[in-house]
Amino acid sequence: MSETEVARSTGETTAPPGRRRVPTRFLVLALIFFITAVKYADRASLSITGSSLQEEIGFSSVQLGYIFSAFSWAYVVGQLPGGMLLDRFGARKVYAASIGLWTLVTFALSFVGLITLPVVGWVAVIFVLRLLLGVFESPAFPANARVATTWFPTAERGRASAVFNSAQYFATALFAPIMGWVTSSFGWRWVFVGLGVVGFVLAVFWLRWMRPPREHARLTEAELATMQEGGALVDLDRADQSTQRAPLNRATIGRIFSSRALWGVYLMQYSVNALTYFFITWFPIYLIQGRGLSLLEVGFVAALPALCGFAGGLTGGFLSDALLRRGRSLTTSRKLPSIVGMLLATSIAACSLTDNTPLIIAIMTLAFFGKGVGSLGWAITTDIAPPQATSFVGSTMNAFGNAAGIVTPIVIGYTVQATGSFDIALWFVAVHALLAVVALTIMGPIKRIQLDT
Template identity: 30%
Template structure:
């Protein structure tokens, strides 16, 4: 009996479904965790590197903008490259670049040196989400993708938790250069495991026929690649692009300015930053998984995919609104609670926004759509990085940025609904 016949037989009622696909999800979780550890090292060390290297707020904004610019360029290109080369090779190339770039920060001794290192890091790290989203689309049926995305996306929060826990200790013990070297080495270890272990579902001999049938239980899709010009004809693509452009900059602000905000407003030391940042990103981690679970729960209650996805996104958007009061908080832990609720809202939102791509586009186009949307988000990140640098240098006030954060998600949800009122699949043929 052929493997295809075994799969059909295993798909019959009563057949047991394996769990191998969740091992793949665990690999994506590990990669995303490392991805965010690498990028978060600078944010954790920023208040103290600023004194050592001698940059001002505007120059720090430029360093962050260099990362965002490369990230934008990388996302615009890597989605199509990964669609062409496949997730195994495409992911390997991306993580090779970002591993070397992360370690190169240890050689930087000036603003320009950090800008160059951040630029290369942005190019490599841009491949993570297009590759991970495409892997989820290949390994999970549509009804499980939001949860799988929420799980691997929670790695961004785990990375943001591990970084303030680990980086200050390494920096104080062995110097700030060692922090960049250590985190870059983690990427290299993941790369070796990925190349030795990962195969596509049809080529993975350890995958049971029943699980393969479960993975392929959605209607079959054509395998012809889709050019960007055809993707961008559809309002569904612009809905995802708009969501990323409006809300991604808020997450970038959280990553690169929260340590500076806590240091400036509450006088926290390098070691003192650890616990507040850990609490904030633990809450974000909970929000990431809860956001994906909530949409799936709504679907199980009989809601349409459209209503369930947007209902979950609305709940997440409302969680961010109270952050407007964080700047006036006279107590550190009240500020931490408000910011943590906002980061949880963002990550739950993000899990559902990423899943919009596989709701509305076939697997063969998912990485390209994610890349285009990620480009838009990174461009928004460039804008907020430069804006925040000039704002803080001239006024020292975080109020305008927190006001933007509180309103961004509701605005984005309105735009998504106007562009994709029913989340209908895009018809790419023809």
């Protein structure tokens, strides 16, 4: 009898009388939510510290745009290898290594500028560090999707995906004020030092606590049955389930890429991420250079749209699952909130029509609430990915989606330098919200891809 079975048979996983026990899958979700929030804080840290770093090092807006984009070049390229590693070794080991390595790179950014180099030299150093950050973060979202597929029934997966996806907004709401205050009070280097400490703690905790469902000592038989009967793929990461994995040969890949729904979600995720990358790269710079706010003010002001994006993300996921429970089709349940949300997100273009800063913040808040509601791409991906290649499908979707992280920062950098204004950038982002609606309408029925094994 295994340790897990002994714990279950002796009642160690049973809550004391009178105390309602928190399901283990919700604790798993809370953990990947917080890891994702820290990941986005690492990714967005340069946008908060960017003005101070730019002033100290002396690089231009175009150079800053390329630095912002460096993350996504590597992040996109790393998706397929990351997904293949996840399908081969499972989420526990790969995610732990990923967290530890991206944290090391974040910590290394605190050493920038400590020796004398020409501006182009430091630009190159930061560019390379951001490339490495992209490589090491590349398995993270496919790992989240894999965990959601493993631990959550189909009728709860929209909420689960919405929760971990909404961590990007929570990261800004929580960490942007802190990073702004640390930068103003102690200097930008301490932002990267603090994030490094948090990341190393998370990597150790993940590796020690996380296990596949059947091997997790805290999981009760009743909860395991609920998960399995509801469609959770509870054996996805078990070491003895190698027979479940289909070889990624030409026929398998061809079957995956012939899915109309998959191509629709590719285009949708690219469009949604154009808004994401504006928010985590240029938005704080926009508030400083375009609206004249101080760094400390930016930390708190940026939290307002982020909080509404967080609320929108939860709203979209819960609404989608509620529609599904009320008998609506999977296609309707996923698409309807997404379309409504992305239409709301187009309101960001209206920021170019006014100089009233409070009104601009209000519009941004509405736009990012809508963007949160419409960000159901990961839920759709978990619905359509075949069990044998969940991480491969998630990784390819994430690769296409994060191509926006290459294009958006560079385009905005050039337009800001050429025009001295963010107006074109705001319209550029709004058009992508419309493009997401187009992608949803051409996606076709949402159903799981079946592979011949």
